[in-house]
Amino acid sequence: MFGFLRRKPRFSPIAPLLGAEWSGTTLTLRAQRGTKNLALDLDGSFFAETSCNDDGVARFEFAFPPNGRAGIEAMPRATRDGAKLAAAPLRLLPGQATADVATPRAASPRWIAAGARPMPFGTDAAAPDVAIVVPVFNAPELVARCLDSVLMHTFGKAQLIVIDDASDDPAIAPLLARYAHRPRVRVLHNDGNRGFTATANRGIAAAGHADVVLLNADTQVGANWLQGLRRAAYSDALVATATAVSDNAGAFSVPELECENAQPASWSFDDTARALWQQAGLAYPELPTGNGFCLYIRRSVVDTIGALDEAAFPQGYGEENDFCQRAAQHGLRHVIAGNVYVGHARSASFGAERRAALGHAGMAVLRERWPNYENDVGSSLFSFERRVLDWRVRRAFAHANDGAPKPRLLWVGAGAPAWPDAEVWNLQANGSENELMLAGQVVAANTWQAHDPEPSYRALWDWLQVFAIERLVVPKRAESAAEILCRLLDIPIVEVATPFAATARDALADDERALRSFTENA
Secondary structure, X not given: OOEEXXXXXXXXXXXXXXXXXXXXXXXXXXXXXXXXXXEEEEOOEEEEEEEOOOOOEEEEEOOOOOOOOOOEEEEEEOOOOOOEOEOOOEEEOOOOOOOOOOOOOOOOHHHHHOOOOOOOOOOOXXXXXXXXXXXXXXXXXXXXXXXXXXXXXXXXXXXXXXXXXXXXXXXXXXXHHOOOOOOOEEEEEOOOOXXXXXXXXXXXXXXXXXXXXXXXXXXXXXXXXXXXXXXXXXXXXXXXXXXXXXXXXXXXXXXXXOOOOOOOOOOOHHHHHHHHHHHOOOOOOEEOOOOOOEEEEOHHHHHHHOOOOOOOOOXXXXXXXXXXXXXXOOOOXXXXXXXXXXXXXXXXXXXXXXXXXXXXHHHHHHHHHOXXXXXXXXXXXXXXXXXXXXXXXXXXXXXXXXXXXXXEEEEEOOOOOOOXXXXXXXXXXXXXXXXXXXXXXEXXXXXXXXXXXXXXXXXXXXXXXXXXXXXXXXXXOOOOHHHHHHHHOOOOEEEOOOOOOOOHHHHHHHHHHHHEOOOOOO
16 A cells, blocks of 8 residues: 655646655656646656556656655646746655655765666676777768777777778868778778668678677767776676667757757766766666667677578668668677766758658568567656656756766775865775765765675675776775776776875876777877
8 A cells, every 4th residue: 555645745736636655665646537648757857757547646656766865856736837836845755655755965976876787796897809990971070070089098908990982072181091000990982872770780790709889970989988887798698789869869869868968058068978987877778779870799699599680671771670670589688887978969961851761661671570669669768767767867967057067086095085086986995984985974884894805805806886986096006906896897997196286187197098998109
């Protein structure tokens, strides 16, 4: 049975809301008979809208607390952005059938841990070879933006394969020649225009035994993008693909699906990418498909089902959906890496009109081959995990004027630097407790047991992921547990030669350049 709200809310006299009940996991709203829909804001940002039954009852299920465990402020509305149906927010305690709590605390890093699916302990995310495959056709300015962002933000074991599909823009050839000399970068040229799918397949074949990221040439990546995709792809043995989210990528757009979403005016693209890295969480919503604008594919899947079907989808627009459906026939799944944000210009090569025509043709093939595909997409598109992802992005955007996010660095032990351009997290021993600190406050803690240290290692493993640590900063290299775990998680380890530098940028600059996957001198 649902517990009635202990503090009975005052409902608006102009609205049809009659009552509310909270079970600890389900919010039930009771409206007048004939009410079609009700919407819900959480902590001031839109969360979901759902239909009412014939009796005017709407239910919102919470598989996990979207904002952590400090309490949720829920405001019922008639529709999204419509009239508020209560004089004050309903205050809910996840896990307890009451709402008798104080106003939730200010935003804390704790809240992103809810619903997280970190990689299994000990998984070596840095081990797989990864080939980033970028098919190119014209649009030199966007191609340059894409490739420059990959060079800037890619760390770890990777190669870059750029394939010119017989571009007829004369600026493409000299542009690509600028990148061809770099180690682990290959620039290939098709003799004639083969189309997107065949070009992508050429890259998949050229990658050898490596995993593959298909990356459109009209995209822009940000910090931690490849690490995030790798972790999502290896979060479970049955994951076949992981797709980034974007400002403009159809069902993978955030926070609003099928829209071109503007980033906050006060943030740069890199700020926005870092904000999602820190605040979107690791719930990894699932869909029956990925999206080839930025799609991580495990090599084992290609070995099992083959590459993309270039005969049926020569220009793209449906090839990745078909590939993912074939993988699903083997019990494999496809996840959204909601913490990896990739900009997408869309239609740069074909234009909107031709893109629409290609999409229509591709969908016709998909409907014939996979008659349940659209229903499967519809049934999973608004999963709880996806609603939480979109809500977390809206919440981050709503607080953009509070300041741009800073990179999160971890320092172990005493002597942590205080840099104004970074969040320096500190792992310290306090008696028998290992404490993860930020700005003098304990964010997480674990009891150390010398006879059985593994639980503490497991705790640190999860903390590194859910709290989005970007670098381990050490005064001197050592085979510490933190270094071993960071290497497995593909977190760069930076030895600070100038610990008293004024900024993190100054302290880390030289190592940052050396650690990039595609350096000038390797």
